[in-house]
Amino acid sequence: MRRFIQMLLLILAITSLVFFLLQFTGDPADLLLPEDATQADVDAFRERMGLNDPLYVQYGRFLFNAVQGDIGDSYYYREPALGLVIARLPASLQLLAGATLLSVLVSVPLGVLAAVKRGSWMDRSILAGSLVGISAPSFLVAIVLILMFSVNLDVFPSSGRGTLSHFVLPSVSLALLRVAVGIRFVRSGMLDVLNREYIRTARSKGLSERAVLVRHALRNTMIPFVTITGLQMGAVLSGAIVIERIYAWPGMGRLLLNALDRLDYPVIIAYALVAAVIFSVINFLVDISCFALDPRVRAR
């Protein structure tokens, strides 16, 4: 229950922050109405959109409608803003899931390998690679991948969504930073665990090295890893914004950037709301999986 209230507060904080921030931007009437609009047109537009009311009235109305799932119509598309964002949610979630899956599948084995072979050339090259990885912003990775695989080799398309091959470059670009962070996290976690007494016990009672690593060391490393992976998904979702622009991926991030250009308030707020809900759901799932993975948490 306490968790749930925290969740609601986080959602309220993000959407309210965005709502008040938007007051600093220009007047949507200037942007949306044609050049030759008369003052009467502007006034009528402002009246219709409720932009003439005092700020607290607008905020109150916003909250009142928002809890009923109504953020208002997009100024540009003239459709419910929340619907527009939700329609693009699957594309973004696909990217989020692909990148997260990829980063887990690559970083766990490489991190374990580096830890087990500590000090070897393999460890050093994995570490060096991950150090390059954490230094590269994902928009740069995306551009370099396009340069290599779309412009020069022409093996993957550089934009759009549809086939699996459209999915490769965006998800790899988004995943690379997480892979690099994950490798370092798994490696240091494994090194930490491998020095513990219970690992020595497991070895001395004659368990195979594989069993020691997988059942005893890896499992204990996984609990913080799951937490960190989950918490970083918020960052992945924000990171997806720039990736969606570069690859013309029809997700909610691209919608947001267009809405920001057009000062399409309802869409911007709808994005903030959906993003906040996703963060909260992820946090909740992280808690649950820690509960499932860790008997010590369950006992509490």
Place this chain on the structure above:
Amino acid sequence: MALTSSGTATEPSQAGLGQVRPELSRRERLRRLPVDRLFYLAVGVLVGLLLVGIFAPLIRPHDLLEQSIRDSLTSPVWFADGYRGFPFGTDQVGRDILSNVMSGIRVSLMVAFFASAIAMTIGLTVGTIAGYFRGWLDGSLMRAVDLQLALPTELIALFVMATLGQGLWKLILVIGFTGWAGYARTVRGSILSEREQEYIDAARAIGMSDLRLILRHLLPNVLTPVAILVAVQMPGVIMLEATLSFLGLGIPVTTPSLGLTISRGFDVLFSGHWWVVVFPGLALLLITFSINVIADSLRDVLDPHFRKKA
């Protein structure tokens, strides 16, 4: 990284290379590891980049806003159609890439320095107050830290920049004001453990004021973890600046940054003009990579907790 390798000699299974080598002195081991060489290399590169950044207005060959359509999209100098005046080539309106890269390095380092300084100052203040005075103040400040950490920094910075409009100092302030929470938490932790020490009681007993106690005795203990945190977080600051500028939400067009130049290069990427993207991209990577190498080594050498682990 593994600057301080190998714990006990009785565990050959995880010592890797250690088992074939004779036991070396600590200094000897430090000297032999390639990581260490990488560290000095990174320091050298960073100093070089700093010098380029500081003196960019004096040493760049061309004026930044100088355009000449005649020279647009000139190849780098080593190509047949390259021209000596533009070593790294030009962009679509004939601006010199080398000059843009130099100024971009200056902007990136400026943002990194000032934004980190702001975040660190706020974090130091909040963390010290919370850790030293405890009580309800501590409780509410830490609640604020939790909220700040729960908000996705990149998204908040993007929203704020998009609504307030571009600007170098705006960007510095926004990144500074969204990045303080990690510092506050670290500082509070160090202060909390330190203030239980006996010498603090002794200092208080002889009538030392709170402020003097904090400045003279508590803060020096905090400097090492804070220094590490600055180095660890700085690449993220630089990457955030570059990403926002790439999206056109960060640095205005009048002060070319690396992100902005890269975004201009992206527009001509498909016609094969790779140099507009690649040179600023390499510069960006060089900055973040060298700081990351330094941060890693600092952590290994300075952080006793990490030293024990590795």
